Amino acid sequence: MKSRYSLTAPILAASLSALFAGANYAQEAMPTEPDPIVYSKSAAERGKSFYLINCQQCHDADGRALANIDFIAADLTAPDTWYYGTTPLHIFRSIKFGAGLEMPPFEDTIDDQTIWQIVAHVLNIGPEETRPTQE
Numbered sequence: 001m002k003s004r005y006s007l008t009a010p011i012l013a014a015s016l017s018a019l020f021a022g023a024n025y026a027q028e029a030m031p032t033e034p035d036p037i038v039y040s041k042s043a044a045e046r047g048k049s050f051y052l053i054n055c056q057q058c059h060d061a062d063g064r065a066l067a068n069i070d071f072i073a074a075d076l077t078a079p080d081t082w083y084y085g086t087t088p089l090h091i092f093r094s095i096k097f098g099a100g101l102e103m104p105p106f107e108d109t110i111d112d113q114t115i116w117q118i119v120a121h122v123l124n125i126g127p128e129e130t131r132p133t134q135e
């Protein structure tokens, strides 16, 4: 009995640490605070150019997603119709990790700093009260 136990314990320890390493990675990948540039108008300007390259084929140039018939993409100007959260952190998460079945994750193609600029742009086409106001 004792010898079987001593074989099992290291295996168990190794798989547990692999599990926790995975959990740590997920925490590192998702920030806990929004980058302050989401409140910056110039960041939103820069974000717009990245938006037009990466997002307009589904959400349209104006964010309303009216023209696309292949996907029913979210109307990015109307956060009261969204499902996956409307705060800057939620928008970051939807872009980085995807949302629902058809919104693709961009974690491998867009770096975090650029994603925050795109978040600033998305806020900037949304309701007046959440638009960036700082330079």
Ligand code: HEC
Pocket (backbone or CB within 6 Å): 051, 054, 055, 056, 057, 058, 059, 071, 072, 073, 074, 076, 081, 082, 083, 084, 085, 091, 094, 095, 099, 100, 101, 102, 103, 104, 106, 118, 122
């Ligand atoms: C291949 C098409 C496609 C591309 C490209 C795409 N999206 Fe989406 N997006 C969708 C679809 C479809 C949904 C709705 C998902 C759902 O509700 O199941 C969505 C949802 C979202 C949501 C979440 C809305 C909610 O309900 O919470 C945000 C935010 C968003 N997209 C922003 C973006 C941004 C910013 C980009 C570019 C970086 C982008 N999307 C690129 C198709 C796309």
